Amino acid sequence: MNTDSGFNPGLNMATIRQAINETIERVRMPTPTRLRDLIRQIRAAKTQAEERAVVNRECAYIRSTFREEDSVWRCRNIAKLFYIHMLGYPAHFGQLECLKLIASPKFTDKRIGYLGAMLLLDERQDVHLLITNCLKNDLNSPTQFVVGLALCTLGAIASPEMARDLAGEIEKLMKSPNAYIRKKAILCAFRIIRRVPELMEIFLPATRSLLNEKNHGILITGVTLITEMCENSPDTLNHFKKIVPNLVRILKNLILAGYSPEHDVSGVSDPFLQVKILRLLRILGRNDPEASEAMNDILAQVATNTETSKNVGNTILYETVLTIMDIKSEGGLRVLAVNILGRFLLNNDKNIRYIALHTLLKTVNVDISAVQRHRSTILECLKDPDVTIRKRAIELSFALVNAQNIRAMAKELLIFLEKADPEFKAQCSSSMVLSAERYAPTIRWHLDTLLSVLIAAGNYVRDDVTSSTIQMISSSPANEQTYITVKFWDAIQETQDNQPLLQVAVWCIGEYGDQILYDSELEFTNERPTESTIIDLYNKLLWSNQVNTVSKQYSLVSLAKLSTRIKNGQNNIKEIIEMFGSHLNIDLQQRGVEFTQLFGPYKHLRESLLEKMPAMTINRINGANSNGEMIGEGEVIRSNSSDKVVNNGNIRSNTDTLLDLLGSGDDIISSSSFTIPTSTPAPAATNNLLDLLGDIDLGAPTISVNNNNNNNNSATSPITMSILDDNENTKIPDVTTMFNINGSSGGNAQANNSNYDLGDFLSSPTLHNTSAKIITVFDKNDLVITFATSRHNDDYIEVLMSTTNNSMDTLEQYLFQAAVPKSFQLQMMSPTGSVLLPGGVITQEMRVRSNSPSAVLRMKLRISFVCNGNPILEQAEVSNFPDV
């Protein structure tokens, strides 16, 4: 073709024809609604339906314009789509149009197109490949603003693939002489490393000169990039140690240099850059005395010279304090930092107070005495109307409690607890119980505090508070038991709506009723109890609608016990108990029937069965661990299939550490999440029961029996708690309990339970089962874990763990971990899976070898999974392994 000749009729005609067509089209086609007019129309809509109609009409129109090849109105239509998108309407059909705009040579089109790419595209789009090509082109554009748009878009939506494809281009642009392009490219590099850390190497050389720049845009983006690199790998961190003097110099210039209007914010020179540098210094100085030494002076300067009347000044001080606390700084500097936080605490600005509490909580482990000085101010914050601040304050307050200040702190915290929102009450009361357990100066004080917690937190306390209170009372000397029982008696005269309080109170009266009834020396605030007032009170409680079933269970057991404590009135008690023989609630009915037996044919057993409980052994897990980590923090063997690196050697050493933490004694340790300490179980009884069970082959009721056997679950099975003692007969009512549940589960709520006579049970033959023995080790929230244990050729015990999900939710990332005492070796096989569908089962085999024949096998369990997106962690302990 002879295109060089001056006259080319074909080409000319085509151009002319196109121009004419465009003109005709513009005249023929109505001009689309302007963007601002559409916004006006939408805003004028009076109802939701009207708005929807306007939007639908416009969307239909915009869609119809997509067919046109080269529309001059495309950018306007797409811009309208963005507004529609912001209102919450679907707009993703515009994605490809955005790409067309980006490909257009016009700047307006590109500007709108890239805006659309950032608004409408998400990572899962196939269009990402197309946009990567557009970006590549525009990154090489001669117009700096086009390059800028492309960089900005990449920074916002870089996916890992995009990051890989464009890293090279970005590296080139990082060396651009144009500061406008360079700063954006540096931040793109930052984002690329964020998405794909292994791409960091490419950008390392280009960082060399960044800190020698004068331009603040380059400096701040450079510091951001280097910070990211340092956090990325320890090697890079070491590589950048040498820039500490540069950073110190830049910071010094910022503070000392005079007023520069361009970067001044309320009298502070470029706070944005200062904060970024301080943060990078923190990372570089961490665990490095030499680097820390190099920054001590400048940190002191910043801390003392910064103007604190405005938010900017405090911003910098806050960052400085964080850096001082994190690096190996001088003692004097640390005092300065804590004092700054102390000043923050007194600040009128809520935000600053929040920052102070937040930071003090971080530093409390570093320097507790310095934080203690601000205790009164922190306690003041408990009264703040802002929940965010209260939440921080309560955490910090509990961190500050120690043996010296426990009395004063507890007083304040109790006042807080009384007025606290329900969400705080549960957490705060449990923390109170832990603190009291750890630091209580006297038993009396401890008991008083527990009582106050129960009164103040009302029905919001968790079960652990109830059970640990009962346990504490049980293990106290007799005079303290009398004292606190009197207190509880007085307390429930005032209110009977507080179920946990009621439960502990009736437990005490049941156990120690004789101690308060017949001692005329005791002083009562309210009416003095007599046998008849007590029985009347029980009668009232047992039939009250305000009292929940658990409290009634406590009351009924307590009443039965009381019958052996009081001198007269047994007949009244018998009457009340008999009435429960036909109660609608199966559990109460069963108790009624059982206890009635104790007033009839088995009268002779009553005294011994209902004896006082022996003192429960207190398991001061928290006291013992106060200076160590909590059990189960990463010391448990990992055994999931994705973590195959773990070898046997590792397992051994992990187990050892775990057991060291557990303590050397032989006491049974409750896990940290389950602080209800155990009373001493009678292993013989347990095993017999299980044998019995195995023979009867009840299947399902295993669970309930096991609950009873664990007998640390005082909250849910008060019957076991109160009846169980060292007496040999103990196991009888347990078995009845279990069997009756089974017997009445058919819906027949008649008192046919009495068929299962106590005597019959005693004479049940006991056979020994040789096959695997199954025990339920965990049953909570519809998640049931059972162990089937059997001995394998005298070599090892094989434990087959099987988890069943009885809930309606799918549990993901299910991970079962276990640890055994030193005297055992544990080998865990791969589990059958990590996802538990509703009704699904996962099994995992464990092999336990014993190193010493006399050792008793115990196991600590940690179970983690994700349910509905929430990670859940459970812990349990197994000490009732059957003999195999």
Next chain:
Amino acid sequence: MMQFMLLFSRQGKLRLQKWYVAHQDKVKKKITRELISTILARKPKMCSFLEYKESKIVYKRYASLYFCCAVEQEDNELLTLEIIHRYVELLDKYFGSVCELDIIFNFEKAYFILDELLVGGEIQETSKKNVLKAIAAQDVLQEDETPQGFFEDHGLG
């Protein structure tokens, strides 16, 4: 690194949304809805910070508009307030005592200004002058290519 920035009115209407982390549309909507209702329920004298999932929420109200940012745990909340303030100052300079209506009708400009202040959720420019200069220069580019005359109705309108 900032994860996202939301602007919404006292009535709970979203006015601007900038996401620096990838989420599905559904998730974005859920987060937006939850944050708007939480923040609007807070009393004016309460502090500007919230804890939301893994991130820290920093918000501040300017006249009828709430500016709300999500930042990471390591980020300085007080500095985030400064970033919000800097953005408000830029809007104010650009529109000349900015009001909510300016942002409603010129939302694309509000995005352009934000994109000259932050890239990928990090500050790229600490000089107000430089940001406004860059925006002005790009506006000129846009005007230059919009033909005048018979078809005046060009551009976004």
